Amino acid sequence: HDTPFFSVPFSWGFWLVVFGVRNLVYYFTMARHTVGGLSLLFIAVIAIDLGAFSFTLINNPRPAVVLYLISCNAFTGFVSVMRAIESKTLDSRWKPSLIHGIVCFVLVVASLVFMGSERIIIAILCFGLVYGACVRIASAVQPTEIVYIQ
Numbered sequence: 001h002d003t004p005f006f007s008v009p010f011s012w013g014f015w016l017v018v019f020g021v022r023n024l025v026y027y028f029t030m031a032r033h034t035v036g037g038l039s040l041l042f043i044a045v046i047a048i049d050l051g052a053f054s055f056t057l058i059n060n061p062r063p064a065v066v067l068y069l070i071s072c073n074a075f076t077g078f079v080s081v082m083r084a085i086e087s088k089t090l091d092s093r094w095k096p097s098l099i100h101g102i103v104c105f106v107l108v109v110a111s112l113v114f115m116g117s118e119r120i121i122i123a124i125l126c127f128g129l130v131y132g133a134c135v136r137i138a139s140a141v142q143p144t145e146i147v148y149i150q
Contacts, residue, residue: 008125009057009065012072016051020044063115069125070111076132077104100135104128 023044031037057065080101087094107128114120 008069009054012069013051013054013058016047016054018051020047020049020051023047066111066115066121070108073104073111073128074108077101077108080104096135096139103131 021044023040027037027041027044031040054068057068078101080097084094084098084101087097107124110124111121114124
């Protein structure tokens with residue numbers, strides 16, 4: 001496989017399967033006894049299914065892989081915008097989530113516009129991965145809204 005599109009479905013599939021198995025182990029060891037633990041089971045099963053689906057895209061042509069990655073960005077953007085709307089009704093921090101959703105939708109539109117150029121698509125998807133990592137790091141270091149007794 002001489003194209004970089006071979007590594008994309010393989011790495012996504014590997015990451016999703018590892019993520020799903022990790023959540024599955026966590027569910028059976030601890031989360032099944034907690035509130036909302038059942039949602040982790042569903043997330044684990046869906047992640048393993050998407051990972052297996054991603055492995056089937058390894059030998060498929062480039063447009064299938066690109067559309068798969070675009071749909072992942074679109075879903076992430078949709079969830080972020082819906083989370084922002086919910087946070088706004090609860091008078092919580094909603095702007096970072098809305099900005100993340102909008103950036104994901106801009107990446108989707110840019111990917112659809114430049115679908116013919118392999119290098120630009122890879123650059124757009126890499127930017128999306130780096131941006132998503134920065135958003136996760138920023139949300140991890142933010143102070144929580146819950147006051148803990150020390």
